[in-house]
Amino acid sequence: MLSITSQYLARYRRLTGDRPDVLLPVTGAQRRFLLVRSLDPSGRPDVVPMFFAFPYGTIDPERLRAAATGLAARHTALRSRPAVIRGTPVLRIADPDVDVTRPAVVPGESPADALRRAVDSWDAQGPPVRLFLVRDEEREEDILAVVLDHAVCDGRSLARIVDELGAAYSEEAAGSQAAPGETEAELTAYRDAVLRQLAAEEGAETPEAAAYWADRLRSLHAHAPAPRPARVPDGAWPSGAAQARLPAHDGGVSFPGLLDACRSAARELYGPGLAVPLGYPWGGRPAGAEPVVGCFLNTLVFPADTGPGSGPEVTADAWWDDLDRADIPFDAVVAAARAAGSSWTGGLDGLLTVDDDSRRPPLVLGGVEGREVHVDGRPVRGPFAVSVTQGAEIRLRMVWDRAVLDDETAHRAFDALTHTLTHALRPSEHPVQ
Numbered sequence: 001m002l003s004i005t006s007q008y009l010a011r012y013r014r015l016t017g018d019r020p021d022v023l024l025p026v027t028g029a030q031r032r033f034l035l036v037r038s039l040d041p042s043g044r045p046d047v048v049p050m051f052f053a054f055p056y057g058t059i060d061p062e063r064l065r066a067a068a069t070g071l072a073a074r075h076t077a078l079r080s081r082p083a084v085i086r087g088t089p090v091l092r093i094a095d096p097d098v099d100v101t102r103p104a105v106v107p108g109e110s111p112a113d114a115l116r117r118a119v120d121s122w123d124a125q126g127p128p129v130r131l132f133l134v135r136d137e138e139r140e141e142d143i144l145a146v147v148l149d150h151a152v153c154d155g156r157s158l159a160r161i162v163d164e165l166g167a168a169y170s171e172e173a174a175g176s177q178a179a180p181g182e183t184e185a186e187l188t189a190y191r192d193a194v195l196r197q198l199a200a201e202e203g204a205e206t207p208e209a210a211a212y213w214a215d216r217l218r219s220l221h222a223h224a225p226a227p228r229p230a231r232v233p234d235g236a237w238p239s240g241a242a243q244a245r246l247p248a249h250d251g252g253v254s255f256p257g258l259l260d261a262c263r264s265a266a267r268e269l270y271g272p273g274l275a276v277p278l279g280y281p282w283g284g285r286p287a288g289a290e291p292v293v294g295c296f297l298n299t300l301v302f303p304a305d306t307g308p309g310s311g312p313e314v315t316a317d318a319w320w321d322d323l324d325r326a327d328i329p330f331d332a333v334v335a336a337a338r339a340a341g342s343s344w345t346g347g348l349d350g351l352l353t354v355d356d357d358s359r360r361p362p363l364v365l366g367g368v369e370g371r372e373v374h375v376d377g378r379p380v381r382g383p384f385a386v387s388v389t390q391g392a393e394i395r396l397r398m399v400w401d402r403a404v405l406d407d408e409t410a411h412r413a414f415d416a417l418t419h420t421l422t423h424a425l426r427p428s429e430h431p432v433q
Contacts, residue, residue: 003205004332005198011088024080024091024190026151027197028329029281029295033151034082034089035331035346036381037124045082045124046150046381048158051115052363052370053141059365061100061133064144067168068131071161072096073183076190077294078129078161082151091152093187100131111136112375115145116237120378128152143373146363154297155281159359161293166364186292193289197296200286204327212325213301213333214340219275220303221343226383227269230406237377240407242414243397249425252390255354256316257424259302262352262386263315264420265398267306268413269384269405270349275303279348282326299330301348312424348382357391384410386417396421 002010005028012025026034037045072078073096080091103118105111111134118132128149135142146165153161253261259278266276281297300322304310334346363370380401389395398417400410 003202004335005202005205005329008088009198009202012090015085015088015090022093023085024076024093025194025198026082026089026091027194027294027296028201028331029154029283029298030082030091030151031089032299032330033295034084037082037151038084043124044379045122047119047122047147048150048153049119049145049147049375049378050158050162050363051373051375052144052146053136053139053373054144054365054368054370056135056140056142058368059133059142059144061102063169063172064131064133064365065098065100067165067172068098068100068129069096070172071165071168072098072127072129074164074186075293076187077152077157077292078148079127080152081125081128082149094127097127098129098131100133102133105134111143112377115143115375116377119145119147119375122147124149144363144370145375151295153293154295155353155355156284156297157293157295159361160291162363163361169365189290190292190294193285193292193294193296196286196289200327201329201332204325205329205332209325209328210332210336210339212321213328214336214342216322217275217277217301217303217333217337217344218340218342220277220337221274226404227406227409229402229404230408232402236402238402239377239380239399240402240405240410241374241376241397241399242411243395244414244418246394246396246418246421246425248390248392248394252394253388253421253424254316256319257312257421258352258354258386258388259304259319260310260312260315261417261420261424262350263304263306263310265384265386265413265417266304266350268416269409270306272306272308274306276306276349277344277347278302278304278350278352280352280354282323298326298328299348300326301330301333304350349384351382351385353385353387355387355389357389357395360389384413394421394425 016023033046079096080093083090083092103114105114114134115132130147132145262278270276279299279301282300283298285296337344380399383404384400387397398414
């Protein structure tokens, strides 16, 4: 029987025929985002917003628009629109089209409210890169939101996008233009990287790997039972948030230590004795491929046992075994678990993302460094999500869906997460991905 990736490639080739220059194949990571979007009743895609505050007068909107359009022209993924054609996920190549939109701040609303509303009204049929600019009169700042469809970028692409957007802004001031043939060469490199990634995923879909994940995820619940939420206060946004800063000491926390901390939070949220599906991005670009901008990181599933018998050592051992089968794409893992009789449908009850502070360059426009800010309250894909930034200190954030988790329970879970991390701080044995 053909693997999921083999079936996908066969459908893609039948669909495109002699038109591979118009429609591009998608990686397993992109297939997951398009699948999640198709299952959402509202068709809401996953988007990645980054917010930066600049002093008044720093940003020239027209120069910024030209810089962003030039950036999109240089990267195939940033000018291509995710689509599903005859049941086959693809990227449709389009002309770069990036506008700078100024959402209106209505009376009684904050600038953050206006940005939140603008990002949440995302039209899935529009361009994958969008910019929103709002003036904060009280702080005498302009807040810029750089927002991307997650189906065209992963965490590794974000730092490069920020860095190149700043460089393109300076190039616009100098009247610099892209070199002839640069766009076509990048298109060739991007297509090659995606095909290499699909070849790696196809090779990873072995019967042995499927059997491993089927056994590993057999005990997952369809979804962990959610606590009965308290009434969301009138005027409250769909999600809550909590954050903390911890000393990093010599090396921060190992990745298994972070997973173990999320397991502590899940036990507080859902109770003991469950296997809770936690997801995290892992991987990189395929061997031999150019370092193109795109969405390549696979989502791995960690069945976090909330029972008393689990601990850091158990978590670490299981995680290392998982990494030996990390190339099999997410949809193939779900299919293997379902074929083994699991009721799990692929939903994640928690999500962990980890950044290295040194890989997060600031956005610099015209020689002025923007201050990265957070705009909380946006809808969350799943009950809770944890983001960790490691560097000179550990910056920890947790957000949760208030339709599923009440604030009091979520704050207890965040306290458990923080407590576990505080005791796990030690030199990291494993590199952050």
